[in-house]
Amino acid sequence: MKRVILLGSSGSIGQSACKVARELPERMKIVGLAVNGSVSVLLEQAREFGVKALAVYDGKAAADAERELATVSGTRLFKGAAGLVELVRETEADMVLVAIVGTAGLAPALAALESGKDLAVASKEILVMAGESVMKTAADRGRAILPVDSEHNAIFQCLRGAADREVRRLILTASGGPFRRTPREQLVNVSVEQALQHPTWNMGKKITIDSATLFNKGLEMIEARWLFNVEMARIDVIVHPQSIVHSMVEFVDHSVLAQLSHSDMCFPIQYAVTYPDRLPNRLGSLDFAKIAQLTFEAPDPARFPALTLARHAGTVGGTMPAVFNAANEVAVARFLARRGTFPQIWESVEKVMARHQSVASADLDAILKADAWARAACARLD
Numbered sequence: 001m002k003r004v005i006l007l008g009s010s011g012s013i014g015q016s017a018c019k020v021a022r023e024l025p026e027r028m029k030i031v032g033l034a035v036n037g038s039v040s041v042l043l044e045q046a047r048e049f050g051v052k053a054l055a056v057y058d059g060k061a062a063a064d065a066e067r068e069l070a071t072v073s074g075t076r077l078f079k080g081a082a083g084l085v086e087l088v089r090e091t092e093a094d095m096v097l098v099a100i101v102g103t104a105g106l107a108p109a110l111a112a113l114e115s116g117k118d119l120a121v122a123s124k125e126i127l128v129m130a131g132e133s134v135m136k137t138a139a140d141r142g143r144a145i146l147p148v149d150s151e152h153n154a155i156f157q158c159l160r161g162a163a164d165r166e167v168r169r170l171i172l173t174a175s176g177g178p179f180r181r182t183p184r185e186q187l188v189n190v191s192v193e194q195a196l197q198h199p200t201w202n203m204g205k206k207i208t209i210d211s212a213t214l215f216n217k218g219l220e221m222i223e224a225r226w227l228f229n230v231e232m233a234r235i236d237v238i239v240h241p242q243s244i245v246h247s248m249v250e251f252v253d254h255s256v257l258a259q260l261s262h263s264d265m266c267f268p269i270q271y272a273v274t275y276p277d278r279l280p281n282r283l284g285s286l287d288f289a290k291i292a293q294l295t296f297e298a299p300d301p302a303r304f305p306a307l308t309l310a311r312h313a314g315t316v317g318g319t320m321p322a323v324f325n326a327a328n329e330v331a332v333a334r335f336l337a338r339r340g341t342f343p344q345i346w347e348s349v350e351k352v353m354a355r356h357q358s359v360a361s362a363d364l365d366a367i368l369k370a371d372a373w374a375r376a377a378c379a380r381l382d
């Protein structure tokens, strides 16, 4: 039985994690819940799972939650950014699943490891921004980091029992997004609505845009670099539109292992929670005769510069990945607000990265400073 604190419980990963807890009550018990502002979802989940430790990030929503909880005895409510860290530190648990959009998950993730809990990572920012210090903290404290992202979960499965020296390269698969076939000169006309139509996964807005630009895959390359201790030069991306092969590992003997399954986030969450055990679930068998074809194609760096930018950021290291991530967040928000074109997303990130002097072996302070600098620098491009 794993006692799990779930940060970001109202989002799509959070809802999937609740589904897993519902289906495996003997293996997963939710003992803490945190949301940004969705108080009604939070209270409903708290009632269903009997959770007594809650956190709300947004100030006004936290006040609403406090009023609602006034009549409920025995429930602790933590508030704001500091509240997420307190929830993690002060709640007895085995694992913290961080599924918060943006940088707010970083401090609670470190707090989880420092307070002796394993970390299940769904928020890419944690390893992209602070991969070096997060992995070091986990090693120092003897805690595990379990990937929930489908690609990293796939690689994690392929690497079971493998020694580092046996691994030649990691191959991340990408669906290619809705503009896989769109000519370069037409990308400037892409609307918000078109960009939000993802062919295979149903996710939040930010990550859906990131899938369309391939920034999501760029973030995943950097995440994989830290999670599996493989340098950027040995991390490749291949477009695989069916999203059945979730990623692959090539070994030194050129043998390749792939992980295949239906696209359902409940599966990687379940695997992370029940690891090292595999348990039956509702996913259903793959019908290969019906799938008939699994196809692969090289990503086009001219139309999708995000991969090149990510490789550069990950190779430079230090604070550059945090800048890559932060500038992209601001650029995506601008696109969603209809104040910029689709190609301006990567054009902005490239400009901000070009102006950044990366700080090597950066501590958390330096990383957060670079993050703030990149946001301001990207906003000024307006």
Ligand code: MG
Binding pocket: 149, 150, 151, 220
């Ligand atoms: Mg992914």
